[in-house]
Amino acid sequence: MTAIDPFDIPNLVPDFEAVKTGNLAASARTRATLKSRLDLSYGDGPRQRLDLFFPENATGPLPIHMFIHGGYWFLNDKDMFAFPAETITRSGAIAAIVEYTLIPNARLAQLVDEVRQAARWLVANAASFGGDPNAFSASGHSAGGHLASYLAARAPHEAHAPGIPVKSLLLVSGLYDLRPITQSYLQPSLSLTNEEVASFSPLGAEQLAGPEVVVAVGHNETEPFHLQAQDLCFAAERRGLNYERITLPELDHMTIVRDLGRPESRMGGLLAETIAASRG
Numbered sequence: 001m002t003a004i005d006p007f008d009i010p011n012l013v014p015d016f017e018a019v020k021t022g023n024l025a026a027s028a029r030t031r032a033t034l035k036s037r038l039d040l041s042y043g044d045g046p047r048q049r050l051d052l053f054f055p056e057n058a059t060g061p062l063p064i065h066m067f068i069h070g071g072y073w074f075l076n077d078k079d080m081f082a083f084p085a086e087t088i089t090r091s092g093a094i095a096a097i098v099e100y101t102l103i104p105n106a107r108l109a110q111l112v113d114e115v116r117q118a119a120r121w122l123v124a125n126a127a128s129f130g131g132d133p134n135a136f137s138a139s140g141h142s143a144g145g146h147l148a149s150y151l152a153a154r155a156p157h158e159a160h161a162p163g164i165p166v167k168s169l170l171l172v173s174g175l176y177d178l179r180p181i182t183q184s185y186l187q188p189s190l191s192l193t194n195e196e197v198a199s200f201s202p203l204g205a206e207q208l209a210g211p212e213v214v215v216a217v218g219h220n221e222t223e224p225f226h227l228q229a230q231d232l233c234f235a236a237e238r239r240g241l242n243y244e245r246i247t248l249p250e251l252d253h254m255t256i257v258r259d260l261g262r263p264e265s266r267m268g269g270l271l272a273e274t275i276a277a278s279r280g
Contacts, residue, residue, distance in 0.1 A: 036051060055090070134165070137275055178200065
C-alpha cells in the first residue's frame with residue numbers, strides 16, 4: 001500500500017476543486033467591486049507586485065494589513081487570493097495582497113527577502129495611499145504563513161533582525177519545519193537543499209519580541225500542520241514569547257483560507273482581531 005503523503009492537499013481535501021473554484025470566483029468579485037490600486041511594484045522583479053484594496057467611505061490614515069498567499073512556494077499568484085480583502089476592508093483597514101517570485105525562478109532566501117521588501121514598501125509609502133505606518137499587520141496561509149513568520153523572526157545565518165514594525169501576525173496553516181517537505185511529493189518541484197531547510201525552517205529561527213502572534217490551524221488538517229503549529233508556539237514560549245495557538249473546528253487546509261474572506265466566520269473574526277491589535 002502506498003503511504004499517504006500528508007502534504008498532498010489536492011488529494012486529501014474533500015471538494016478541493018470546488019473550494020478552489022469558489023475562492024477564484026470570490027477573488028474575481030473582490031477585484032471587480034472593491035476600490036483598488038492594482039499591480040503596484042514594490043521591487044524590480046516582474047512578480048514583485050501588490051494590490052491595494054480600500055474600505056468604502058473611510059478616512060485615513062487607515063491600518064494596513066498585508067496578506068501573503070500560499071502554494072508551496074512554487075504555485076499561485078495574488079489575483080487568486082484577493083478575497084481576504086473583503087474581511088480586511090470591512091475591518092476598516094487597507095488590504096495589501098502580495099505576489100512574490102516563485103521557485104524555481106528564485107530560492108527561499110529571495111522569497112523571504114521579497115515579502116520583507118513588500119512590508120517595508122508598504123510602511124515607507126503609507127502616506128501615499130492613506131495608510132498608517134504605525135498600524136501595520138500581516139497574515140499568510142500555508143507557504144505564505146511560513147513567509148509571514150519571517151517578518152518577525154531572524155534566520156540563523158542573519159546578523160540582524162529584519163526591523164519591520166509589524167504589530168500583529170496571523171499565521172494560518174503554515175509550514176514551520178521544512179524537513180518533512182524534502183520527503184514529500186513536493187521535493188521534485190522544490191529541490192530544497194539541506195542548507196535551505198536549516199536556514200529557513202521557522203522552528204530554527206529566532207522569533208522576535210514585539211508583535212502579537214496567532215497561529216491558526218484547521219481541525220481537519222493533516223498531522224504535520226498541527227504538530228508544526230504546536231512546535232512553533234513551544235519555540236516562541238522558550239524565548240519568553242506568547243504565541244496563541246487556535247484550532248478551528250471543521251476546517252481543513254482549503255476551507256480555512258476560504259473563511260478569511262468571510263467576515264462573519266470565526267476565521268474572518270481572527271483576521272479582524274489581528275487588524276484591531278495593530279491599532280494598539
